[in-house]
Amino acid sequence: MNTVKTVRELRAAVARARSEGKRIGFVPTMGNLHSGHIALITKATQRVDFVVASIFVNPLQFGAGEDLDKYPRTLAADQEKLLQAGCHLLFAPSVEEMYPDGMQGQTRVSVPQLSEGLCGASRPGHFEGVATVVSKLFNMVQPDLAIFGQKDFQQLAVIKSLVHDLNMPVQIIGEPTVRAADGLALSSRNGFLNEQQRSVAPVVYQGLTQIGGAIKQGDRDFPALIDAQIKQLETAGLRPDYLEIREARTLRPATPEDRDLVILVAAYLGTTRLIDNLHINLDATA
Secondary structure, eight states: OOOOOOOHHHHHHHHHHHHHTOOOOEEEOSSSSHHHHHHHHHHHHHHOEEEEEEEEGGGGGOTTTTTTTTTHHHHHHHHHHHHHHHHHHHEEOHHHHOTTOOOOTTOOOOOTTTSSTHHHHHTTHHHHHHHHHHHHHHHHHOSSSEETTTTTTHHHHHHHHHHTTTOOOOOEEOOOOOTTTSBBBBBBGGGGHHHHHHHHTTHHHHHHHHHHHHTTTTTTOOOHOOOOOHHHHHHHHHEEEEEEETTTTTBOOOOOOOEEEEEEEEEETEEEEEEEEEEEEETTTT
C-alpha cells in the first residue's frame, strides 16, 4: 500500500490504476480506524480492483466547541490496518493541501432538506462541511464507487442526494453498522468513554431495538414510544439530543402509514455524543 499526501500524487496513482483497466473504489475516513472502517475496506476489495482510502480530519464539518483538536490522530496504526485489509492507496492530506486558499472563501456545497433537523439541527454547518469535503474528494479520486457506513444514516442520505443532484458518476454503497458484542455501534468517539460510561452505552441501541420491536408488533403511537425511551435513556444517565422516527428515504417525520422507517438517536454520555439508528422495512419483515 502506498501513502500519498498531495492531490498530484493521488491523481497520478489513480490514473495508473485506471490505465491498467482497474475499477476504483473509495472509502473516505477521518482516521482512528476501527473494525467498522475495515469492514468498508473489505467490502471495497470485493467490489473493485483498486481501493483508495482517505484519512482527513475535516475542520469544515466541526463547529465551535466541538472535538476537532482532540479528535484522535493515529496514522501509523491506521496505515497498518489498511495494509492488512487490502487497501492499495491511502490519501492522507494536510489541511493546507485540501484548502490551499484557506476555508474562509472556500466554495461550499449545501444539500437542503436532508441536512435539516436531527444532526443538522444540533450541529449547524456540519453537513455543509461534509458535502463540501466529499465533493472535493470525489473530484480528486474520481472513483467508480464509494462506500460509507450506515451508522451515519443522515450523512449517507445527504451524500446520496449530493451525487444524484450533481450528476456525479459515483455509485454510493451503504454498509450495515458494525457493532460490539453488546450492541454498541463502533465509533472512533467511543474511545472517549470511561469504563463506567462504556458499560452504560449499549442502552442506546437497546432502546432502538425496543422501539423497533414495538413497531413490528403493530404499535403506531410514535410519540408515546419516543417519550418512553427518552425517559429510559435519562434514567440510565444519558442526555438525549434527539430520538425520532423518520421515513427512511426522505427523512421526513414518519406517519403511521409509512412502511420504510428509520429510528435515529443522538445522546450525550458525559461529554461524548453517541449516534445510532435502526432501519425497519415493514414490507421486508412481513
